[in-house]
Amino acid sequence: MIAPTSDAIVQQPGGAPSAAGTLLLETKGLSKHYPGVDALVDVDFELRAGEVHALFGENGAGKSTLISILAGANTPTRGEIRFRGAPLVHADVGAARARGISAVFQEFSLVPQLTIAENLFLGDEPVRHGFLDRRNELKHARELLERLGFALDADRRVQELSRAEQQMVEIAKAFRGDLSVLILDEPTASLTERETESLFALIRQAKAKGVGIIYITHRMVELRRIADRVTVLRDGRKVGLVDAHAADEATLIQMMSGRPISQVFPKVNYAPGETLLSIERLTTADGAVRDVSLAVKAGEIVGIAGLVGCGKSEVARACYGLLPVAKGRVLFCGQDVTGWKTRRMLDAGFSYLPPDRHKEGLVLARSAIENTSLSALHLPQFSGNVFLKRKQEKDTVSRLADQLKLHPFDLQREMAAFSGGNQQKVLIAKMLTRDVKLFVFDEPTVGVDVSTRVAIYRLIADLCEAGAGVLLISSDLPEVLHLCNRAYVMFRGHVQVELQGNQITEDRVLSHFFERAA
Template sequence: MTHHPESDGGPSDRAAPLPAAPLLELRGVSRRFPGVLALDKVDFQLRPGEVHVLFGENGAGKSTMISMIAGALRPSEGEFRFRGEPVELNSVHHARGLGISAVFQEFSLVPQMTVEENLFLGAESTRLGLLDRRALHDRADAILKRLGFPLRPRDRVLHLTRAEQQMVEIAKAFRSELSVLILDEPTASLTERETAQLFKLIEQVKAQGVGVIYITHRLSEIRRIGDRITVLRDGRYVATVDAQTTPEGELVRLMTGRVYDELFPKVRFKPGRELLSVERLTTASGSVVEASLSVCAGEIVGLAGLVGSGKSEVARACFGLEKIAEGHVRLKGEEVTGQGPKRMLKRGFFYVPPDRRDEGLMMMRPVRENVSLPSLTLAPFGNGALLDRRGETDRVRRLAEQLNLQPPRIERAVEAFSGGNQQKVLLAKSRTRPVQVFAFDEPTVGVDVGTRVAIYEFIRDLCEAGAGILLISSDLPEVLNLSNRAYVFYRGRVQAELAGDEITEEKVLSHFFERDAA
């Protein structure tokens, strides 16, 4: 089942007996870090006008590979060829000069700057040696309109949502002429409408002969836009296969070396007493307007909607991260409206944020400290003002084993782990104290299929143990397959409540937009 990229041998090649010469080619490329061989003699070809998907678990070598192609890293050995000629990519600037532009999963924006300043940072328009702000604004406005992104050039990035910041990152790649476009989990924070717009743009650049390297853990996206798939595992090349004809199960097997019976586990819902009640809640910012919902013990309640619909903000308001202007929040029958995160934690409500780097974790601190942080005053982590280092270490080590943290080194800094393992650390934090209601906001953003399965099983086990789960996701299949009830948000309001067999893709999507007045 392994196909060498020189021979390819996939179904797409039989349909096209004379494939285009490679636009970009890697031959026997390796990259070593101290004590780690991140990439081991990998071969890869990108043709003009194709979407070539890089597929693999977190830590498989995908990020290392695209960082080298983008000029951010130098290979330890091996050869790069661009348009048939050997090339050494000395820097990001050098790569961009060749038309190679990357949109990385981790943002590289300056929060204090505006959208237009970020778009052209390092490539500003000047006039007589001075910054030409009018030209800067006009160029940024033209790019954003072309891409169809609802952004204002003069808005400061720090005031944008994560999805809007993702749009800025994507827009940066389109500021100059492209030959190779690298997209690393570009839809992780986008919903269906924004994703569809991005895919239209990809089709446009494909038609212009641009080669696209695309990283995603969403199998449905591979079918929608992929031409070929190269699978990496543990830094090594595994196979190059056809994106349209290779079964999903075979892709997962190639990626992990394991066979999964199903991606989404079956959940035995046993709804009990109401744990969380939200009545006509309106936030001070206006992001949520008169929203009402409930979560019972033993059920998973999904929240769906477009970016900015209010689905995340309602959970943040319940947890005390968004100021509430009107309405009520009750937890286990008690009024908790406007209480802060510290009090909500004590009352048994835990919110897992979507941005693990900025809100969820201390990246430079070890796993042990991150996991124990919400519960330092509770046994076994501490007793009042004193910490119990032995009890803390034992408890964190057990949680790391339960979540299969790899490697299981709890004294290692979180930033040294792959994205999927960082997400496991974030989830482990929620298991350090008694919790009755969990709010998971985009819990699988940027993680591989194997980690997704582990996270889904983690959520299932919590539900079946009697917890109430609020699942907020821009990945619609998660809401469809894991929820027994779902609320659809539009412009801050609850547009619909669906239950059981009503939770279908057609019905959920039909409420994503404004309905005609009755």
């Protein structure tokens, strides 16, 4: 049934319910060649009615190329696509949607100046007596949002929405017509726990109606929760097909990266010293964090785990001056820093890496060298009395780019032209341009491939072993399990439990994810 490459580790589908569904979509020998690059090579793929078929692989593995072809946004160099048994050639995305094939890409296709309703019906606006029927459009948009369970005002402009709300609008667009195939590319990256659960409920409803769903994610927990089968891609080629319910993390990582999990997470030599960060009964003004106490010492990696929306990010943001504190204290290096502004915290040696590199971390229109040195330009190492020390800036950034294996190694290249993984490397390099005592990594590997993860994990271990304190906030449970010597688990703004050493197991952490411990 499957012809994997020689180094593949393959598990055949183990009787998942989807295996008996009608074949909806099939590719044979699908390939896409760009000058100097084979983005996709002879990929065979099939999607059945009523199944979630996940695509898994590193950045650059060919996932985005495959779904862009299936959604009509790209054309293959060679190969065949069959839809309901008949040959299929898309003219464009509109033609694919007319056949019931709809995609939600990572990069949104919304018009910021238009309302949600106008975006939902863009290109297919209701008309009455030859004129646009805005009242009817608004009515249908509200009905759609209500049916999907999205608490959005259909008359609101997209430019006023958060990224999570924009993600919901994109999802609503996909559900607007009669669906046969739904393609979702990292759909939960911007969603809270509640929004994610709403999306999963919609996916289950779509499956029950016979919709075939292609789902891209880097999160193992999502594969186990909603996927039926997983196709693994590496370097543009299909490595194998596995049953999502039987596949384990180690197998998937080795298939995806070509290396065992032991080579992904480094061994860390912890040497806990003085307490750097002490949080005492912290409550934020917005209520996202309530009565939280925790501590981080020099020479250790402390994790905060929990579902998206549990308040784990808000803890760090309140300490860093990004969220107002209502009650409690934040002590850093023995000093009360409660309510300090971000710049003051940064100068004190507290560095925070945000989860959204585009919105909060990088200036995409500027170069790698400018982004890396931006927060440290006022320091003596980069700034003279009148002019910037360009040579020192270039030497420092070059060293950091080499350390993090930036690719391509072009410091003048605009950030928008780098892959997501290399953008993340620049964001981390930005933290290393100054003296830092405590590094806070908030979802440091979101949307990056395994190779980049390995580099980030090694850096985190090196920082810890060099004597810095590290606070790791992650929705990716293996990161907490394999990197941390202590971990806090949060649920709905509260700390459920603190675990240490060999207490940090998957079962113990997950047991505190969903309800307060008795």
